[in-house]
Amino acid sequence: MSSDELTPVIEMDGELRYDYFLNQVGEEREIWILVNTGNRFLKIASDDGDVEYLPVWPAPAFAADYAKGADDLSPRSISLPDFFRKWVPGLTRDGLDVGVFPGLDKTVWITEPEELKRDLQDVMSDFNRG
Template identity: 50%
Template sequence: MTEQSFDEILAMSCEDRYEIFLSMVADERDLWILVNDNNEFLKIHSDDLDNEFLPVWPHADFTTPYCNGNEETLKPKSITVPEFFAKWVPGLERDGLDIVVFPNGDDDVWIMSPSEVKDDLQEAFSNFEF
């Protein structure tokens, strides 16, 4: 990934970043979250919505703004798609956490339920040419 394409992708609307997310995850077969030194995953709290969300990215490189702008030490962690489907989606739904897909540091974010992300990823896989 070139620096120009990285910056261009980050500058896209949340809807366009969502489409990039689906495409990249279908291609790479994993998605990325951030964890601290205790292996606890980052949750973003929204005062406006009075809720917490799990941010996910299509590539570790896109997590850098969050790693650098946080008080605690964070590092990217890969989650395979099968693990996401089998463990994370049910766990997030049980805990009432939605997903912020591919945040870029501004207020323009795409929020979805875990099952909606799973359904869209499954559709992306069915449209993906191997």
């Protein structure tokens, strides 16, 4: 994906990026996160420290674009079955939310892991019907 293709999507508002994320992930069956050289996943705390979340992207190009300037971060894919089976319970247990597709304007759609799972399952059932 070229930056010409990335920019219009990245510049969408948070709700549109969330919908884009659901459709892309529903089709590709993969979620992308950023990990550092020690294989630890990136998590972000809100400015007030009240919320911690795992940022996720619909494609590696978006994650890599977000990580520009951070030498030790690289995109890693998680298959949707793994995300549902391992990550959702783990994130819930650890009290981490999911930050869906952070934008360049630093806005992000923050949701609970179980809610994201339900939304993704709804989108996938639409794909299966269509």
